[in-house]
Amino acid sequence: MKGRVVWIVGATGVVGAALAPLLASRGAVLALTGRKQEQLAEIAKAVADAGGTAHTYALDISDDKAIREIAERIAADCGGIDALVNTVAARTFGDFMKLTDSDWQEVLDTKLMGYIRTMRASIPHMQRRGGGSIVNVSGRGGRQPTPAHLPGGCANAAVNLLSKGVADVVRADGIRINVVAPGPIESDRFKLIERSNVAAWGGDNKRAAMDHMAQPLDIANAIAFLLGDAARHITGTVLAVDGGGTATV
Incomplete structure (x- = not known):
């Protein structure tokens, strides 16, 4: 990764916070975006x-104009864009019958449309540099739904399909696009998910319990692998990083 410019979207989340210093230790130049400058x-x-x-x-990734402007600033400040990591987590959980249209729209606009916007903004810069790599973080819910996290699960499923589709489009440009799909990650966010699942399962703690808990660095290591040259023949794939917790194939 020496000298490569990597744009991490959602850098203040637990995965982004683990990934940034890891890539820095391998020589990457980091462009970090998130809602709060502090x-x-x-x-x-x-x-x-x-x-x-x-x-x-x-950066607010619901703002397409702002995203395009930031991409141009990154290219100017850093000399280009070689890689993009989208790691944004949806924080909307609850009973399906109580979730509103606005709840669903917020998740889809943040995660699915946010990823679409950042890819559209960064791919032209990668094309000018003769190639690049994109890793989109989705989640286990894209294949295996949990009752309290259906909006996020639907967004994750869409991210999986989107990534494969765009990977096919830009393969001839030397741009690889892959997905990392984590299971539960040790974080405040997943404590919230677990509480929501307990409620959705009628207070059944055992049924709602989350197993195979990962540390943020487990996910960061997988992303770093897919970004690097060791994964040069891998594109359009979804890599489950969940300790075998997904019950489907």
Whole structure:
């Protein structure tokens, strides 16, 4: 990854925070985006501690114009864009019968449309550099639904299909697109999911319990592999990183 410019979208989440210093230790130049500049500054410090360089930009990924402007700024500040990592988590959970249209729309606009927007903005820069790599983080719910996380699961399923479709389109440009689909990750977010699942299963803690809990670095290592040259012959695939927790094939 030495000298390659990697744009991490959702860098302030647990996966982004683990991934940024990992890539920095391998020589990448980081462009970090998230909603809050203060949190981005903390990740940038971790990157510096790992011997790397990070440029930070506050960004709302529901704003297509802002995304395109940030992509241009990243290219100008860093010399181009070689790789993109989309790692945005939807935080909408609850009873299917109580979730509103607005709840569903927020998830789809943030995760699915957000990924579409960042890919549209970054792919032309990769084409100009003769290739690149994109990793989209979806989730186990894209294959195996959980009752309290159906909006996120539907968005994840769409991200899986989207990534394969766009991978086919840009393969001739030397751009690879893959997906990492984590299971439960040790984080405050998954404590919230578990509580929502307990409620959805009528208070049955055993039935709602989440197994195969990962650490953020487990997911970051998988993303780093797919970004790098060791994965140069892998594109259009969905890699489950869930300790075998997915019950489907």
